[in-house]
Amino acid sequence: MRIKLTVNGLLYERDCSEHHTLLRFLREELGLTGTKEGCGMGECGACTVIFNGKAVNSCMMLAAEADGAVIHTIEGEASGPTLSAIQASFEKHHAVQCGFCTPGMVMSVKELLSNKPKPSTEEIKDAVEGNFCRCTGYVQIIEAVSELTGANEKGELEHV
Amino acid sequence: MLYEFSYLAPRSVADLVQALDEHKDDGKFLAGGTDLLPNIRNGLMRPRFVIDGKKVPGADALNGGATEGLSMGPAVSINDLLRSPFVREQYPVLCVCAHELASHQIRNRATVAGNVVNASPCSDMAPALLCLGATALLRSAGGERELAFKDFFTGVKKTALKPGEYLERIVIPAASKGARGSYKKLKRIAGHDLGIVGVLMVRLGDSLRFAVSSAAPTPVLVESVTAKDSPEEAVAKVLAAVSPISDVRGTKEYREHMIGVYVRRLLAEVK
Numbered sequence: 001m002r003i004k005l006t007v008n009g010l011l012y013e014r015d016c017s018e019h020h021t022l023l024r025f026l027r028e029e030l031g032l033t034g035t036k037e038g039c040g041m042g043e044c045g046a047c048t049v050i051f052n053g054k055a056v057n058s059c060m061m062l063a064a065e066a067d068g069a070v071i072h073t074i075e076g077e078a079s080g081p082t083l084s085a086i087q088a089s090f091e092k093h094h095a096v097q098c099g100f101c102t103p104g105m106v107m108s109v110k111e112l113l114s115n116k117p118k119p120s121t122e123e124i125k126d127a128v129e130g131n132f133c134r135c136t137g138y139v140q141i142i143e144a145v146s147e148l149t150g151a152n153e154k155g156e157l158e159h160v
Numbered sequence: 161m162l163y164e165f166s167y168l169a170p171r172s173v174a175d176l177v178q179a180l181d182e183h184k185d186d187g188k189f190l191a192g193g194t195d196l197l198p199n200i201r202n203g204l205m206r207p208r209f210v211i212d213g214k215k216v217p218g219a220d221a222l223n224g225g226a227t228e229g230l231s232m233g234p235a236v237s238i239n240d241l242l243r244s245p246f247v248r249e250q251y252p253v254l255c256v257c258a259h260e261l262a263s264h265q266i267r268n269r270a271t272v273a274g275n276v277v278n279a280s281p282c283s284d285m286a287p288a289l290l291c292l293g294a295t296a297l298l299r300s301a302g303g304e305r306e307l308a309f310k311d312f313f314t315g316v317k318k319t320a321l322k323p324g325e326y327l328e329r330i331v332i333p334a335a336s337k338g339a340r341g342s343y344k345k346l347k348r349i350a351g352h353d354l355g356i357v358g359v360l361m362v363r364l365g366d367s368l369r370f371a372v373s374s375a376a377p378t379p380v381l382v383e384s385v386t387a388k389d390s391p392e393e394a395v396a397k398v399l400a401a402v403s404p405i406s407d408v409r410g411t412k413e414y415r416e417h418m419i420g421v422y423v424r425r426l427l428a429e430v431k
């Protein structure tokens with residue numbers, strides 16, 4: 001099936017296999033391998049992309065469903081060597097260790113901040129609830145977001 | 161996915177019912193895909209045709225007004241409910257259950273219709289629809305019929321839907337507006353997980369309703385508890401309606417005990 005979609009501001013028109021997931025299409029057809037496959041079934045969030053403004057698990061969608069969609073992936077974050085604000089804050093707070101969860105984590109945070117520019121700690125936790133990180137223990141990730149957006153009204157960070 | 165199938169995306173109700181009719185045996189309706197696609201991946205389902213119901217005009221409509229109740233199409237996602245000011249104000253019970261379902265990303269895709277059509281005993285939306293007296297509008301090439309959700313669930317992952325039929329709309333009556341409630345879901349972890357057991361209590365005027373998930377082959381509605389019952393009587397009535405089993409997630413005894421704990425807490429909490 002022929003699909004047209006916008007990814008990180010570029011319009012692509014491609015043939016896709018009807019049984020392929022959006023994740024596989026992004027990685028194998030478009031070569032955008034920043035988005036990762038962890039579990040392939042909705043548990044880990046490594047495959048998170050922004051689909052028409054909403055964070056979704058690209059392992060649980062078909063590429064065919066994305067016909068006409070506007071998608072953002074981790075590749076759209078940095079411009080050249082300059083990190084995006086979210087990425088820079090992750091780096092500063094050691095919110096990246098092995099980095100496998102990071103592309104998905106950054107996409108979840110990006111969706112959150114597009115709706116709530118100053119989220120509370122609870123809201124940050126809710127937004128990344130579907131993103132597993134086996135390295136950082138999450139605290140650094142929450143700190144990275146909190147510092148970026150300014151301390152939330154509740155003040156002190158509580159540990160997760 | 162290694163398993164191959166064809167994808168159909170009908171653009172009208174007429175084309176959709178025709179596709180479902182033609183593929184009664186080898187087709188599957190695709191809504192949010194958050195159960196169907198992992199099931200296909202894991203080899204639990206092997207449809208030859210995946211029929212996307214989201215491209216039909218109105219599939220994502222979530223309508224409600226001052227005098228009507230609430231009506232939603234098969235593409236309305238769990239987060240669509242949580243984002244709707246109308247639903248939050250008039251039907252807070254839906255939001256209470258919606259928020260307990262899976263993770264944020266899954267709630268962005270998973271649909272209310274898909275959650276109930278899967279008919280898992282641990283469905284989080286079924287308790288809300290049961291307690292709010294919702295009805296299902298089912299459509300097939302043969303026409304349309306209406307069914308109360310009380311009669312919709314027939315067994316573990318089984319519903320009254322016939323081959324070729326789909327859930328076109330979920331309708332919640334205006335009479336349930338303003339119902340208040342709370343949902344207690346026992347999970348192994350604080351994050352997203354399937355429930356070990358869940359109890360929803362809803363109070364509308366003087367009437368009380370409970371719905372229990374993961375404690376019987378289907379989600380169970382209990383309407384026999386009255387405002388005059390003592391907490392012990394209420395617990396006994398709810399337990400009489402369920403038949404939990406022991407499985408990997410918990411034992412029968414643990415489930416029964418926690419249902420009692422939750423019923424007592426809910427009676428104290430939902431005033």
Ligand code: FES
Binds near residue numbers: 037038039045047060
């Ligand atoms: S790879 Fe998609 S959720 Fe794990």
Ligand code: FES
Binds near residue numbers: 095097098099136
């Ligand atoms: S940094 Fe390794 S999983 Fe998150």
